[in-house]
Amino acid sequence: MIQSRSLQLRPHRVAADQLGVFRWGRLGDRVVLTNDAGEWQLLSAADFATFLAGELGPEHPAFEALRSRGFLRQDLDAEDLARKLRRKRRYLGAGPHLIVLITTLRCNQSCAYCHASRTDMHRTDTDMSLETAKLAVDHAMRSPSPYLCFEYQGGEPTVNMEVIKFCVEYSREKNRHEKKTLDHSVVTNMTYMTEENARWLVDNGVLVCTSLDGPPEVHDHNRAWSGKGAAAFETVTRWMDWFNQAYIDKGLDPALWHVDALMTTTRRSMENGKAIVDLYVQRGIRNVHLRPLNPFGFATKTWRAIGYSMEEWLAFYEEMLDYIIELNLQGVQIMEGTAATFLKKLLTPDDPNFVDIRSPVGSGTGQICYGFDGSIFPSDEGRMVHGMGDPIFRLGHLRDTSFEEATRHPTVRAIATASLLDALPQCESCWNAPFCGVRPLHNYMMSGDLFGQRPLTPKCKQHMSMVSMLLERLANDTDGRVEAIFRRWTMDRPRSPDANA
Amino acid sequence: MSDSLRTHAVDLHGSFYDAAGVAAAVEAYAELARITVQPTGAGLRVELVVLDDEVDDLMDHFLNHALHASVSLQRRQADGVAG
Amino acid sequence: MSSESSAAELQIFDFVSDGRSVRLRLDEGLYPLDAIRGAAYLFLDRCFVRLERLEDRLVDVTLKSKGPTDDEALGALAGEFCNALLDQAVRVQVAASSGKIREYIMARAFFSAPAQSSIDQLLAELDAEELAADDLEIQVPWEQGGA
Numbered sequence: 001m002i003q004s005r006s007l008q009l010r011p012h013r014v015a016a017d018q019l020g021v022f023r024w025g026r027l028g029d030r031v032v033l034t035n036d037a038g039e040w041q042l043l044s045a046a047d048f049a050t051f052l053a054g055e056l057g058p059e060h061p062a063f064e065a066l067r068s069r070g071f072l073r074q075d076l077d078a079e080d081l082a083r084k085l086r087r088k089r090r091y092l093g094a095g096p097h098l099i100v101l102i103t104t105l106r107c108n109q110s111c112a113y114c115h116a117s118r119t120d121m122h123r124t125d126t127d128m129s130l131e132t133a134k135l136a137v138d139h140a141m142r143s144p145s146p147y148l149c150f151e152y153q154g155g156e157p158t159v160n161m162e163v164i165k166f167c168v169e170y171s172r173e174k175n176r177h178e179k180k181t182l183d184h185s186v187v188t189n190m191t192y193m194t195e196e197n198a199r200w201l202v203d204n205g206v207l208v209c210t211s212l213d214g215p216p217e218v219h220d221h222n223r224a225w226s227g228k229g230a231a232a233f234e235t236v237t238r239w240m241d242w243f244n245q246a247y248i249d250k251g252l253d254p255a256l257w258h259v260d261a262l263m264t265t266t267r268r269s270m271e272n273g274k275a276i277v278d279l280y281v282q283r284g285i286r287n288v289h290l291r292p293l294n295p296f297g298f299a300t301k302t303w304r305a306i307g308y309s310m311e312e313w314l315a316f317y318e319e320m321l322d323y324i325i326e327l328n329l330q331g332v333q334i335m336e337g338t339a340a341t342f343l344k345k346l347l348t349p350d351d352p353n354f355v356d357i358r359s360p361v362g363s364g365t366g367q368i369c370y371g372f373d374g375s376i377f378p379s380d381e382g383r384m385v386h387g388m389g390d391p392i393f394r395l396g397h398l399r400d401t402s403f404e405e406a407t408r409h410p411t412v413r414a415i416a417t418a419s420l421l422d423a424l425p426q427c428e429s430c431w432n433a434p435f436c437g438v439r440p441l442h443n444y445m446m447s448g449d450l451f452g453q454r455p456l457t458p459k460c461k462q463h464m465s466m467v468s469m470l471l472e473r474l475a476n477d478t479d480g481r482v483e484a485i486f487r488r489w490t491m492d493r494p495r496s497p498d499a500n501a
Numbered sequence: 502m503s504d505s506l507r508t509h510a511v512d513l514h515g516s517f518y519d520a521a522g523v524a525a526a527v528e529a530y531a532e533l534a535r536i537t538v539q540p541t542g543a544g545l546r547v548e549l550v551v552l553d554d555e556v557d558d559l560m561d562h563f564l565n566h567a568l569h570a571s572v573s574l575q576r577r578q579a580d581g582v583a584g
Numbered sequence: 585m586s587s588e589s590s591a592a593e594l595q596i597f598d599f600v601s602d603g604r605s606v607r608l609r610l611d612e613g614l615y616p617l618d619a620i621r622g623a624a625y626l627f628l629d630r631c632f633v634r635l636e637r638l639e640d641r642l643v644d645v646t647l648k649s650k651g652p653t654d655d656e657a658l659g660a661l662a663g664e665f666c667n668a669l670l671d672q673a674v675r676v677q678v679a680a681s682s683g684k685i686r687e688y689i690m691a692r693a694f695f696s697a698p699a700q701s702s703i704d705q706l707l708a709e710l711d712a713e714e715l716a717a718d719d720l721e722i723q724v725p726w727e728q729g730g731a
């Protein structure tokens with residue numbers, strides 16, 4: 001049946017000539033204003049209407065903040081905003097700093113959610129050769145970035161320990177002339193660790209990052225391992241203890257030197273959220289990084305068993321965030337990793353230059369990835385797409401493609417174009433754009449299109465909801481205790497450079 | 502299903518849907534429908550013959566895709582970004 | 585486009601629903617094309633959106649539910665769209681008014697010499713432009729009433 005109806009909306013006036021440069025959006029009953037310099041301000045909907053009408057006067061408690069942050073035309077300090085913006089985008093043109101090296105595809109675990117194309121342990125033909133490793137270090141060190149972080153991944157990277165050792169030593173030797181700041185970090189499942197290798201990693205200041213999905217019932221369930229009698233959980237935690245004790249024995253500050261852990265959230269993790277956080281606290285890990293599973297590449301049956309919707313994940317995340325804040329209020333030092341990334345954007349004048357959440361995204365401009373065979377990719381995701389049989393993101397080979405050719409490759413330019421928020425519908429006027437980032441390679445894996453459809457991408461929903469949650473908690477923080485905790489999460493202390501020498 | 506039931510036609514105005522956006526949607530739906538596009542004075546006429554009866558609302562899906570692609574392209578052109 | 589424009593009048597949106605979709609007729613003179621397009625884009629995940637131009641300045645927006653629905657839900661969808669449209673219209677107006685200041689800030693941040701020699705000169709130019717501008721009123725809702 002056809003029905004005709006009408007609705008009435010009460011309009012407000014806009015005194016555009018009194019307003020500064022800003023983006024805005026509605027968060028429940030509040031309105032958030034932001035600008036490119038990373039400033040933000042929350043107002044009630046009624047105050048926002050008054051602000052838009054140019055009637056919010058100096059007597060209003062938010063007036064000074066609105067004026068000094070450039071949201072009002074009055075006293076707008078364009079030079080100050082330009083300075084802040086330049087500082088926030090310091091990463092532009094700085095060149096890749098994250099260097100991902102795939103030392104081998106061999107792995108002794110077969111995890112339910114693994115996307116890294118892996119091979120069985122006998123496939124030594126998927127090991128990186130020393131010759132390729134040398135070319136990779138030479139290539140990477142041409143990056144103009146004054147800081148480089150070499151991240152060794154696999155497969156299980158320690159299966160090819162020789163290449164890790166070579167890259168660490170060779171890059172340091174080369175760096176006598178280059179004088180960059182270098183970090184080395186190995187992402188290991190620990191199940192192939194030996195005392196000799198562990199000792200070498202500690203003595204050579206190589207950071208160790210592992211995967212800890214939660215208590216044994218979660219970790220062992222997620223990570224099928226036909227190990228030597230011991231379960232994966234027991235092995236990982238034993239080695240974490242070993243490393244942490246070795247750092248202490250060396251006189252290193254445990255707040256800076258400890259094994260970092262990443263967790264992957266499956267459906268089973270969601271049922272055990274608090275137990276996972278408790279385990280991290282109990283093991284002295286200060287950063288729990290809650291990440292949703294990437295939904296691509298799964299057989300429908302597997303996804304049904306371990307997967308979930310973005311809405312379900314966000315509900316889980318919010319519950320965990322509040323639990324982590326609660327622990328902090330009781331004096332426990334633990335932070336949530338992605339929240340910390342966004343808080344650095346919201347509460348400090350800098351950008352953490354996290355390659356996945358910036359504009360443009362870091363693929364090829366903030367990071368570069370070398371496959372075991374010397375293929376060059378803009379990021380590890382590009383390498384995975386290649387592993388699935390689609391060569392679209394291969395930028396060339398170390399033998400015949402210079403660093404400059406790789407980082408200026410048309411594919412890198414296309415990725416940058418597809419992730420410049422100012423050029424994307426919805427992002428271009430979104431209040432969250434100063435803090436957000438889109439991932440064209442992720443879009444490509446989901447939909448075969450670099451651009452994706454903003455309202456349809458789960459990442460958009462994820463980023464917008466996470467920043468909203470943080471802003472809401474700051475807005476409701478009457479005594480400043482939550483802000484104090486959040487500010488602590490934004491503080492990074494550099495590790496002593498001597499330890500890397 | 503008879504052919505007339507499987508055939509849908511719409512006129513798309515050039516101020517909302519541009520040729521490149523519609524072409525992107527045609528490419529995306531090529532396996533599900535036989536689609537022809539003719540220029541009209543003000544825009545494009547799209548005729549779509551459904552090949553896969555399993556998918557409901559195929560024309561609506563197609564139009565959402567075309568609008569998304571058109572808005573995206575217009576946005577990038579406005580920003581002077583190629584690609 | 586002035587802070588001195590008179591108190592806001594209620595804006596009436598007529599729409600027709602048929603159990604599966606709802607159609608709104610909009611006057612492009614009141615709502616800029618960019619705002620209509622921007623609002624339509626925001627609804628692509630929730631429903632099927634179709635934009636049609638009837639004649640000069642008149643635009644029909646059809647929002648069709650992706651699944652089973654009822655008239656109440658369709659009415660709510662129309663309401664949300666109208667609110668989003670008014671929000672988008674404010675964005676378009678603010679962007680138009682502050683676009684040159686934003687360009688100046690970008691130029692100062694990333695290039696050494698912006699087109700304008702100083703922000704004071706730019707603001708003076710903008711003031712002059714705005715005085716001469718028409719007084720298109722772009723409106724944000726705060727009350728929604730059924731009829």
Ligand code: SF4
Nearest residue numbers: 427430433436460464
């Ligand atoms: S991806 Fe989503 S949240 Fe991020 S800037 Fe774009 S529209 Fe906003």
